[in-house]
Amino acid sequence: MTETTVAPPKPVVAEPDKPQKGWAGQNVPRKEDKRLLQGAGVFFDDVKRHGMGYVHFVRSPYAHARIRSVDVSKALELDGVYGTLTGDEVAILTDPFFELSVPPGADMKDYALAVGKARFVGEPVAAVVAATRDLARDAAELVEVDYDPLPPLVDARVAEDGGAPILHEEAGSNVVWEGTFDWGDFEGAVAEADHVVKIKELHFDRFSSTPLECSGCLVEYNRGTGQWTMYCNHQMPGVGAIWMAPAMRVGIDKLRFVTQDIGGGFGNKICLHPYFVACCLLARKLNRAVQWTEWRTDQHTANAHGNERWFQEIEVPVNADGTMLGFKVKAVDDCGAFPRYEPLGCIIWAQVTPGCYRWRNIRVDFTQVVTNKSPVSPNRGYSRMQHLWLTERIIDIVAAELGLDPVQVRKQNYVKHEEFPYETPNGCIYDSGDYARCLDIALDLIGYPSLEEKRVDAESRGKLLGVGIGSTLDSGTNNFGQSMILNPELQFSGNNEVATVKLDIFGEIVVTLGTVPQGQGHETTAAQVVADILGCSPDDVHVRAGHDTYWNSHAGFSGTYASQFAVTGLGAVKGATDMLAGEMKKLASVVLGCTPDDIELAGGMARMKANPEVALPFMALGAILNANNAGLPQDLDVTLNCRYVYRPPFEKPDLERKYGNLTLTYASQVHACVVEVDPDTGVYELVDYAAVDDCGNRIHPQIVEGQVHGATAQAIGAATHETFPYDEDGNLLTPNFYDYHVPHALDMPPLKTGFIESESPFTPLGAKGMGEGGGAGIHAVCAALQDALRTRGSPIVTDSCNPYHRVWSLLQDPAASRAGIEISSR
Amino acid sequence: MRVEGEREFAAPRQTVWEVLNDPSRLAKTMPGVQSFDVQDERHWRANLKIPLGPGGLKMSVDFEKGEERELEYAELHAKGNGVGAIMNMDTAFHLSDAGSGTRMKWEADVHILGPIASMGQRVIQPIVNQQVSSVLAALDAQVQEASAAEA
DSSP: OOOOOOSSSOEEEOTTTTTOSSSTSSSSOOTTTHHHHHOOOOOOOGGGTTTTTEEEEEEEESSEEEEEEEEHHHHHHHTTEEEEEEEEHHHOOOOOOOOOOOTTTGGGGOOOOOOOOEOOOEEEEEEEEEEHHHHHHHTTOOOEEEEEEEOOOOGGTTSTTTTSSSOOOOTSSSSSHHHHHHHHHHHHHHHHHEEEEEEEEEEEOOOOOSSSOOEEEEEETTTTTTEEEEEEOOSSSHHHHHHHHHHHOEEEEEEEEEHHHHHHHHHHHHOOOHHHHHHHHHHHHSSSSEEEOOOHHHHHHOOOOOOOOEEEEEEEEETTTTOOEEEEEEEEEEOOOOOOTTTTTHGGGGGGTTTOOOEEEEEEEEEEEEESSBOOOOOSTTHHHHHHHHHHHHHHHHHHHHTTOHHHHHHBBBBBGOOOOOEOTSSOEEOOOOOOHHHHHHHHHGGGGHHHHHHHHHHTOOOOEEEEEEEEEEEEEOOOHHHHHOTTTTTSSSEEEEEEHHHHHHHOEEEEESSSSSSOHHHHHHHHHHHHHHHHHHHEEEEEEEEEGGGGGOOOOOOSSSIIIIIIIHHHHHHHHHHHHHHHHHHHHHHHHOGGGGGGEEETTTEEEEEETSSHHHHHHHHHHHHHHHHHTTOOOOOOOEEEEEOOOOOOOOOOTTOOOEEEEEOOOEEEEEEEOOTOOOHHHHEEEEEEEEEEEOOOOOHHHHHHHHHHHHHHHHHHHHOOOOOOOOSSOSSTTTTTTOGGGOOOOOOEEEEOOOTTTTTSSOOOTTTTTTTHHHHHHHHHHHHHTTTTTOOEEEEOOOOHHHHHHHHHOOHHTTTTTEEEEE | EEEEEEEEEEOOOOHHHHHOOOOOHHHHHHHTHHHHHHEEEEEEEEEEEEESSSOOOEEEEEEEEEEETTEEEEHHHEEEEEEEEEEEEEEEEEEEEEEEEEEEEEOOOOOOHHHHHHHTHHHHHHHHHHHHHHHHHHHHHHHHHHHHHHH
């Protein structure tokens, strides 16, 4: 059993003397925690309605099969069954969801239920609604589906082969999207280089971060207004509505999303629209509220996985002094049976094209294909995690093969602190950072200078000790214009988020957000920002929990995803609060007979700067405007109810060159990991671990720390045991927690954390998004394993996930993993 | 999954062939048979209880005879449905002389689908092996019984 320790009370701090300006930066008590700890949170499954029905989906047991017929008659005969829905009905009542890709991906038809064909094990084929959840499940067993099995496609690498089964005949190809990204002069770099290292193939495994709460919704249909209300845990309602409304042939105003508490998201809850559409159709058909609560096995089998990616024919030109000049790679991305959020993953990686490094000659041939597996959706670190794992693997493999020190190679090739803001080869602007400094802190935390002594000690106990580094970026606040690089016809660009802040009759300060928090503490951090501007305590600020379309605090990109709340969400809060503060001063100046500039907000009062005794409490301002306003000037333009839409400063990218700033902020992470491997069995243990983050100004350090702990645990899971392998028939072999091992507290190493704060020059609060930094940990474990095995034939770690059996295989046959490595030198 | 093997019977080919083509005898080779219906000479249906999980996995299996060359080769296709599992099995038998007895080479392509396939991977292979041994032992007994009856 390993010892689990929380981070030191005061993690390594780079700016210890930084002045404290206000509430932002302090660990105030989290507003959400009282209700959550007392069991008083409200999750979608807590919401019930009189006479409601429970939905159970009939799912395909075949990875690939034509559906000859669906017979629901026996299910309908059962007492307590309210009704059913089939793919044939869905095909009549709805249109396919719109696709983001150009053809062939654009021609793939995706409905709420399988229409004519099932394309992955677990795909919903029909739905049954009954008086109880168990009855619905039993009745679903009575639905008879006649399948004609077809050969499945489970390996993305052969998806383009002539004999490969075609999943979507209407598209005529398994390719969703393909394209070449070419920046700098790769051939020139090869000609200039002293060495060219070739790596035949690397593989980023399919897995998914696991929320405690599965997906679901309770849907009510209002026949009078034609409107659906979804009490749910969708984490990106803005985009969810854009998918759902056209398919359902209604306006977006007919879809109301309501959330309160959500038990984790990580991206899994972005692509819920097929399930939600099925539930909406059932609620209307049966004139009854219906609730779907996903079972855990269904969540694993058929919700949303992370993208699996193969990296092939990698070439890396390097100079003798260790300067990396660039790389070339062919990437094959497996998005499962339907594109859904894809092909955005074909461009999202480009936000971090060079990783943390200064190399400038990069060529990526990117192909994304469908396979008979569960569709993917953005998963914490979406698409960048795969690419950054590649860049880190390149660094360590090249360093090992050329006898270079992995620490020195990193420092030599990292973007330098003085080079920020740094423009990458594809036009992204890294805002701020100091990667070398973060690396030093991480190495210090794991006692790197005494590593050789630890190695000797481990050997005396029959263990192989290794150390590994992962240095990654968490690019936050998307410029959705990057989607136009994939499909110039798309009308998406920029980004936005909304907040409203008002002062109510009795002086209540009420904040509504457009975001959809899933545990990130939005209520707390929003209150800190408001309190700093209005001169009151966060306790005086009431932030409404969750999201409700009726609040009118949302925009097209509202949601919680892609590491952006600290920028877009709090940017909107700051904007709305600045507006309110201006109005409060204006109103106070009218009442007190002075100018707004004479007024300051402090201690819950609007008071005269020159004479603080002359003051109006916030309650008075709220009451005067809302309930006692006779005599106020007619031209007084004050509502005390301010709505602000924050828009990051983005331009549309240059589509021809695939060039432009794709995200606003770049938080950085450097993780360092020490492993001990049993050479006889391949069993290993993480014996030391450090995570150092730089996310600019931290609004609430404890919340940041929590995010780091969570991301690190998910990274360790992805690196050690969490994987979604399929057999040759397309069966998922890890469909629940029996086989899919998520790290629990006892699996966690002693976790040490550190940070620096490189203020972002581009954001309202100098903060950066930082929720998705776990990719560093995946690579740190891989690198540590490779380092540990170096005396056993120097096997190459080619997979992102390395369960014990895979390490044992590396120990047994190190030459097999080395077969793909070639070095040519001048 | 693909399983294959070879077995010798102390009986002439004609006897083995007849056993393989006699549904009533074949039914006795299958473990856990709860009922067996002959629909016509090429189609049979069996209700089986496979020892997987608590209470066993009940499965209704349709058998269809495929290509055959008398005394030499036969195919049998089976498609089973149960709660949480679908089984498709294509089996081929090759008969040849082995002295005064018969050598039977056989191969089966077994596909198990559904939640059982996902969750039971660790136990399915041993169960398939166990079932195959049991079928072959029972087949041997049926061949001997048929030989004794002919004598």
